[in-house]
Amino acid sequence: MTIEMLKSELLVNIDAKREEMIENAMAGDYMDEKTITCSQELDQLLYKYQQILFEEKRNRDISFLELMKAIKKVS
Secondary structure, three states, X not given: OXXXXXXXXXXXXXXXXXXXXXXXHHHOOOOOHHHHHHHHHHHHHHHHHHHHHHHHXXXXXXXXXXXXXXXXXXX
């Protein structure tokens, strides 16, 4: 599975979990165990997505630094 596919899948799961959490909160109470569990699961999905974005940015930054080093060697 590619990173882009993983990100897309995570976004779908994030939206679904957010909807589930809202439905649970509206049907019961914001402090209901189901609502809290959904909130925690949503947090985990968001954290995974943020990790991927951070790793992508870090890899781009490293690539840019390597490019700059190569340019300095040539000039």
